[in-house]
Amino acid sequence: MLTGPNVVLALKVAVVSVTILLAASLTALALGRRRLHGQLNLVFFALSVSAVLGLEVLIRLVDPLLFDYFDPPTRQLLRVHLGFSIPATLVLPVMLVSGLRRLRRLHLAVAGLFAVLWLGTLVTGLMLPTG
Numbered sequence: 001m002l003t004g005p006n007v008v009l010a011l012k013v014a015v016v017s018v019t020i021l022l023a024a025s026l027t028a029l030a031l032g033r034r035r036l037h038g039q040l041n042l043v044f045f046a047l048s049v050s051a052v053l054g055l056e057v058l059i060r061l062v063d064p065l066l067f068d069y070f071d072p073p074t075r076q077l078l079r080v081h082l083g084f085s086i087p088a089t090l091v092l093p094v095m096l097v098s099g100l101r102r103l104r105r106l107h108l109a110v111a112g113l114f115a116v117l118w119l120g121t122l123v124t125g126l127m128l129p130t131g
Contacts, residue, residue, distance in 0.1 A: 004066045007058060009130045014051045018044055019122055038099060045096050052089050077127055084120030091117060 025040035059066050070078060091114045098107035 002058075002063065002066075004069050005130045007055070007066060008128050011051065011055065012126060012128070012130070014047070015122055015125045018047050018051075019118070021047070022118070041096065041099060045092055048089065048092060052085075074129060077124060081121065081124035081128060084117050084124055088114060088117035088121050 021040060021044050025037050025044060028034075028036040028040060067078070091110055095107060095110045095114055097103075098110055
């Protein structure tokens with residue numbers, strides 16, 4: 001059933017799942033498996049962008065009142081979460097292209113920024129209430 005708490009729970013599962021995928025990608029890199037690192041990052045990119053676009057469709061077109069049950073402190077937490085997740089989503093294409101084109105310095109710089117943004121996305125996303 002499409003309810004706000006169910007959507008928040010699904011998003012939490014998605015964020016944790018892609019975080020595990022990201023950890024696998026970094027493990028592959030640490031083991032010298034750069035090609036696998038790149039392949040896992042492509043999947044991470046596709047899943048992350050799909051989740052963001054899917055959520056946008058839900059809250060803009062399907063049910064704009066989906067999160068109206070949030071109280072003021074929860075709305076503030078959502079704003080903080082979006083303050084991490086939106087920039088992280090905007091950084092993803094730069095990181096993807098710089099990795100594919102082997103622009104190592106740019107890729108590493110953007111990866112550092114992305115790591116901070118993703119950590120904020122993960123922590124604040126897990127703090128959002130599901131009920």
